[in-house]
Structures are given as structure tokens and as C-alpha cells.
Amino acid sequence: MYRILVTGGAGFIGSHFVRRLLRRDDVSRVTVLDALTYAGHTENLGKSLLDPRLTFVHGNILDAPLVDELMARHTAVVHFAAESHVDRSLTRAGTFLTTNVLGTQTLAASAGRHGIEKFVHVSTDEVYGSLSEGSASEDDPLRPGVPYAASKAAGDLVALSHFQTYGLPLCVTRSSNNYGPHQFPEKVVPLFITSLLRGEKVTLHGQGQHVRNWLHVEDNCAGVELGLYEGKPGEIYNVGGGTDLTCRNLTAKLLDLCGKDWDSVTYVPDRQANDLRYSMLWDKISALGFRPIRDLDEGLAETVAWYRRNPDRWAPLTRTPYVARTTDATTPAAGEEARAH
Known part of the structure; x- marks a missing residue:
């Protein structure tokens, strides 16, 4: 039976993923760790809060003692928590680096100390940068063009270094833009x-x-679920097909x-x-059985x-003052929550 810690689980994508986990018979415990910053709300979890297998913890992924306490009770981690909005990253790059890089380091180090069986780090197609033509594979270089994407790319590398250096059984998923109900x-x-x-x-x-x-949030969650159950440690999986x-x-x-x-x-x-343009190949996740529906x-x-x-x-x-009334399509997929939780 799996005992799963979900960071950023009260955000948009994270809350959809939590509901997905609670529909499984092989999950005995789900703990949501969320800082409940502006984009995270317990209301996103809805009736899931009534499930006795779900525990909500209001806290920050940078709180190492708290992370250690929670990590000791779980067998797997799915890491959505991140600062994610491109426009805000242009004026608050330091906050994005702190959460998305140091937060990931705090979680990965704790996971290694406690012998976590699987760690899924959720990322975004924006780490590949703008492509005038073609599509990025998981082996392509990272060319982030904005502070948000740079912080996620750095977080990806930190996470993967824990597999390479310490053998942490970790994989990375990178999705295209998500949409669906409950999004901030x-x-x-x-x-x-x-x-x-x-x-x-x-x-x-x-x-x-x-x-x-554009990929529906439930399709992305299906890809993250495959990464958790079938993903090979050390591998990166693009979740596309929208x-x-x-x-x-x-x-x-x-x-x-x-x-x-x-x-x-x-x-x-x-x-x-x-x-101008993001595009990914998603053959690897497809080989695991992923099909957006x-x-x-x-x-x-x-x-x-x-x-x-x-x-x-x-x-x-x-x-609230956080909502920019002028925007464009430069919005990340994963994270919402991933989105500042």
C-alpha cells in the first residue's frame, strides 16, 4: 500500500491529482502539504477532505523539520509545489528561485534520508524555451527564457542530481499548459x-x-500518475498530446x-x-501507456x-492584488501550485 506526500496539493493541478489518488485501492494515506498562498485553497480539495485517508498540513516545503517529520511517514512523494506565474516572476525572481530550487532541494534531501521509494518532480515544457520549429525531446538542452522557467529548470537539475549522486528513485514530468476547473x-x-x-x-x-x-488537467494528472507507478528512476517524461x-x-x-x-x-x-512557441515530443510517456482523452x-x-x-x-x-488583468498565453502547466505552495 502506498503512503503518498503531495506538495502543493491544495492548488489547481495538485488537488485534481489528490482526488485521482483517492480513487485508487492501493493508496492507504495521502498527505497534502500546502502553504495556502494566494493560489492554494482547501476548497479545491472539496469532498476529498472527508476521506479518512487524507490529511492536510498547512506548511512550507522550505521548513526542513516539518518536511522531515512528514517524509518519515510516507513511501512516495509527488512534488507540485512551486511559484508558477510568468508575469510575477519578472518582478519577484528571488522568490521563485527560493521556492522552486531550495524547496526542491529540501524535499529531495529529506526523501533520501528517509528511504522514499519513489519521488516525482513535476515540471513544465517552458524549461526548453521558445522553439521556432520542431519539438523538444527529453534529451534536448534546457533554454529557459524567463525567470519562472529558469527556476523550474534549476529545480529539475537539483532533483535529478539526487538520483545521480545519491540514488534517490526520482523521475521528472514536464507538461504543456493545463486548463480545467478550479484554476486560480x-x-x-x-x-x-x-x-x-x-x-x-x-x-x-x-x-x-x-x-x-493545451492539455486538460486530468490528462496531465494521468501522466503524473504513470510517472509515479511506472516511471523509471532518473528519467524525464514529457506529458503532451494536447x-x-x-x-x-x-x-x-x-x-x-x-x-x-x-x-x-x-x-x-x-x-x-x-x-513565441513551446512544443514537446511525448513518445516516452506514450510508451508507458499514456493517452490524453x-x-x-x-x-x-x-x-x-x-x-x-x-x-x-x-x-x-x-x-486581490495578485491577479494581473493583462495577460497572454505564457502560462505554465505544472505548476501552478506547483502553483506557491
């Missing part, structure tokens, strides 16, 4: 949806031609679903740090419907 409204999909539902305009940088691959869209094309879909037209869109000059149009419709039904969950959040 600073990333482009929930930001545009909540803005449009409030009757506000949304903003595109440049001509909206930045290309991202749908490539320009930000303009994504905006068109969201306008239609929200019953708005292009009068709700304004354009601003592109910012300097704005990678969520259709983009159905997934976006489901996501818009969730935000329509749950204004009490997101309306208060849009009034």
Missing part, C-alpha cells in the same frame, strides 16, 4: 473566462500569435463559450520576455460552465 484566475484561461463573465475586456499581447499546447493553439485562437473559443465578441478584446504591445472544445466548455456555476469560488479572488 491569473492564468490565461481562467482569467479570460472570469473577466468575460464579469463583462470586462481581455487583453492580447502583440497579435496574439504565441503558440501553446492541442496547439495561438492565443488568438484560444481567445476566439473562449469568446464564443462566454457569449462575447471581439469588442471584448483589446491589444497591447508584446512584452520582451514572451516566448479529453477533447479541447468539450474541456473548455466544461471549464466555462464550472466558472459560471461557482462565482463564489472565484469572484473574491479577482479582487
Whole structure:
């Protein structure tokens, strides 16, 4: 039976993954460690909090004594916790490095001391940097272009060094952009949806031609689950297979679903740090049996419907100073939570 510590488990992707774990018969304990910063909320866990196998711990991955105490009770770790929003990383790079690099070091070192059987470090396609053509494989060099991506790339290397140096049974997953219900409204999909539902305009940088691959959060969680159960220690697995869209094309879909037209869109000059295109090959995770199953149009419709039904969950959040009302498609996948937990 598995006893699994999930960092950042009250964030967007982490909470979906926790619910997935609790549907398994071979999991006897799930502990969520989350700092409950602005993007993490226990409400994301919903009815899972009633499951006697789930324990929630409010704490920080940089708290080494707490991490050690929790690590001793578990057999596996899935590490989502991270600072994740690109725009915020441009002005708070130090915070991103502290959480995403030193936090990962704290967890990996503790996992080694306590003989953890499997450690999954969740990362992002942004570590490969912008690609004008082709797609990145797991063996390609890392060329992060913004502080967020640089901090995740550094965290990946720290994590992998614990396999190489100490034999920690660790693998890394890197996913493309995630979308779905419960996402904090600073990333482009929930930001545009909540803005449009409030009757506000949304903003595109440049001509909206930045290309991202969109993967439903449940599909990403399926990939992370495969990494946990089937992933080979020391390996990296790209979790892709979603749908490539320009930000303009994504905006068109969201306008239609929200019953708005292009009068709700304004354009601003592109910012300097704005990678044009991300793309990954995902043959390795496919060989383990991974197949994304969520259709983009159905997934976006489901996501818009969730935000329509749950204004009490997101309306208060849009009034915080953390939500940038101007954004683009440069949003990470994993982490949300991964997203500052």
C-alpha cells in the first residue's frame, strides 16, 4: 500500500491529482502539504477532505523539520509545489528561485534520508524555451527564457542530481499548459473566462500569435500518475498530446463559450520576455501507456460552465492584488501550485 506526500496539493493541478489518488485501492494515506498562498485553497480539495485517508498540513516545503517529520511517514512523494506565474516572476525572481530550487532541494534531501521509494518532480515544457520549429525531446538542452522557467529548470537539475549522486528513485514530468476547473484566475484561461463573465475586456499581447499546447488537467494528472507507478528512476517524461493553439485562437473559443465578441478584446504591445512557441515530443510517456482523452472544445466548455456555476469560488479572488488583468498565453502547466505552495 502506498503512503503518498503531495506538495502543493491544495492548488489547481495538485488537488485534481489528490482526488485521482483517492480513487485508487492501493493508496492507504495521502498527505497534502500546502502553504495556502494566494493560489492554494482547501476548497479545491472539496469532498476529498472527508476521506479518512487524507490529511492536510498547512506548511512550507522550505521548513526542513516539518518536511522531515512528514517524509518519515510516507513511501512516495509527488512534488507540485512551486511559484508558477510568468508575469510575477519578472518582478519577484528571488522568490521563485527560493521556492522552486531550495524547496526542491529540501524535499529531495529529506526523501533520501528517509528511504522514499519513489519521488516525482513535476515540471513544465517552458524549461526548453521558445522553439521556432520542431519539438523538444527529453534529451534536448534546457533554454529557459524567463525567470519562472529558469527556476523550474534549476529545480529539475537539483532533483535529478539526487538520483545521480545519491540514488534517490526520482523521475521528472514536464507538461504543456493545463486548463480545467478550479484554476486560480491569473492564468490565461481562467482569467479570460472570469473577466468575460464579469463583462470586462481581455487583453492580447502583440497579435496574439504565441503558440501553446493545451492539455486538460486530468490528462496531465494521468501522466503524473504513470510517472509515479511506472516511471523509471532518473528519467524525464514529457506529458503532451494536447492541442496547439495561438492565443488568438484560444481567445476566439473562449469568446464564443462566454457569449462575447471581439469588442471584448483589446491589444497591447508584446512584452520582451514572451516566448513565441513551446512544443514537446511525448513518445516516452506514450510508451508507458499514456493517452490524453479529453477533447479541447468539450474541456473548455466544461471549464466555462464550472466558472459560471461557482462565482463564489472565484469572484473574491479577482479582487486581490495578485491577479494581473493583462495577460497572454505564457502560462505554465505544472505548476501552478506547483502553483506557491
